[in-house]
Amino acid sequence: MSHQIKGVGKLDTAYDGSNLKIGIVHARWNSTVIDALIKGAVEKLKAFGVKESNIVVSSVPGSYELPFGTKVLAESKEGPFDALISIGVLIKGETMHFEYISESVSHSLMKLQFDINKPVIFGLLTCLTEEQALARAGVVEGSHNHGEDWGAAAVEMAIKHNANQ
Ligand code: DLZ
DSSP, rough: OOOOSSOOOSSSSSSOOTTEEEEEEEOOOSSHHHHHHHHHHHHHHHHHOOOOOGGEEEESSGGGGGGHHHHHHHTTTTTSSSEEEEEEEEEEOOOEEEEEEEHHHHHHHHHHHHHHHHHHEEEEESSHHHHHHHHHTTTTOOOHEEEEEEHHHHHHHHHHHHTTT
């Protein structure tokens, strides 16, 4: 018998997202995967009760632009937001581009949370192949859409770890 140990654990409580405002910033590179991830995140947010009118979606050209785009949305008149989700899909090519961008964007998104004092959910897929990316966005039959996990993480962080309450 095989036991699956990988993956996000069960939620500790039932969260009510009906009073939350969530900002999503996404890159446009690799749009088939991006679109599926956004859909997964938005559907999960709505399943937690977040109103569609309280979900603001904004785009940047590529993943490199995610930290700045997320900061600008977080501090814009569209807010205040309870949490932000940064979504991008990096797929390794022939050069070192992938390594540099993966690392710098990851560090910048982590740091951004402390700069703006808001949770920034890490929705950056760093994939070695297109197949890996598709298999993490629910595009391949039977695969899990990680965007759903990001939506759930945004609601939990906004409610349980809200530094601005
Ligand atoms: C240039 C580039 C390349 C090669 N690959 C990706 C990718 O796989 N995913 C992604 O989100 N963006 C990529 N980009 C674009 C850069 O992130 C950035 O938009 C440009 O270098 C302009 O700053």
